[in-house]
Amino acid sequence: MTRRCLIFAHFNPQGGVAADLMDTLAWYRPHVARLVLVSTSPFSSRDRETLLTVCDDVIERDNTGYDFGSWKAGIESEMPLHGFDELVLANDSVVGPLAPADGLLDRVSALPQDVCGLVANWERGWHIQSWYVSYKCRAFQSEVFARFWASIEPCDSKQDLIERYEVGLTAAMREAGLTLGALYQPPRHVSLPRRLAIWARNASLREPDRSRENLRILWHLRTLNPTHFLWRDLLRSGIPFIKRELINSNPHSLNVQRIFSRYPRLRSPS
Incomplete structure (x- = not known):
């Protein structure tokens, strides 16, 4: 051991x-x-x-x-x-x-x-x-x-x-x-189609302002922080952790409701 x-x-x-x-x-x-x-x-x-x-x-x-x-x-x-x-x-x-x-x-x-x-x-x-x-x-x-x-x-x-x-x-x-x-190991360069796919997963008709801001961010960022934008990939790879910053302040305007739907106890993070 x-x-x-x-x-x-x-x-x-x-x-x-x-x-x-x-x-x-x-x-x-x-x-x-x-x-x-x-x-x-x-x-x-x-x-x-x-x-x-x-x-x-x-x-x-x-x-x-x-x-x-x-x-x-x-x-x-x-x-x-x-x-x-x-x-x-x-x-x-x-x-x-x-x-x-x-x-x-x-x-x-x-x-x-x-x-x-x-x-x-x-x-x-x-x-x-x-x-x-x-x-x-x-x-x-x-x-x-x-x-x-x-x-x-x-x-x-x-x-x-x-x-x-x-x-x-x-x-x-x-x-x-x-x-x-x-x-x-995240990709160094995230392609435009994949960025659009990330945006589509985070877009919401109920939150048009947030969705537009998320698109703007995805368009301008040169690299993507995997613990924010690729959290689903981390979970699939067997790394079951979520960044507090993502669920507390959501700096990149992601659709964190999808995280809360999967893990309801995170709605009141410490």
Whole structure:
């Protein structure tokens, strides 16, 4: 069995422990040897006790640096990671799993690359989406890994963080000779017919303004974020997670009612 140490970054603007967080942590628990939660949200003593029923450790820190700051804190607390085959960094930016997925992490582990994720993305250049990334021994014991995480500093914005760290980490690992892969590889270029098909699935006569906005977005975007536009493909490929951003704020004017019809409990996401 693959021995994984999982560091889970958490933030809840309302504070406390949401039910879906406990569900996600409970799902991870049997698949990892060690589970560490790092949170920038305030917990009561009862919250902490609840979390420690599934986590090996809970680290609370100031709300700076987004998830990369939390992962850095978790990595520093766990190094030198002797006895583990993989270091997994994950976060609560997705909801799920929404279907049985007991073999999912083993499918990632079976990939031949040094750094592997669930989903790749072509936005701002190819990179692994940071909500689930697995580093095998050759990667997390490397000098480039140590240098990268030592260099993490608070960013001015989430977009700056994505460019400097989410995309930057991929570049740094590649330059050091490490290999990277992902279970789901989206197309680099989504053809016009496929974009129109995506639009048709999201169009609604009841919501003409939203449908027009979605068409405008699909026409102008050079690349498509798979966790937003291709969520059906992810589900079909056995990755049963939905981005919180998609169901909470829906930045690309997609027809999220189709998601809610399939998963009614997501109508009130935490």
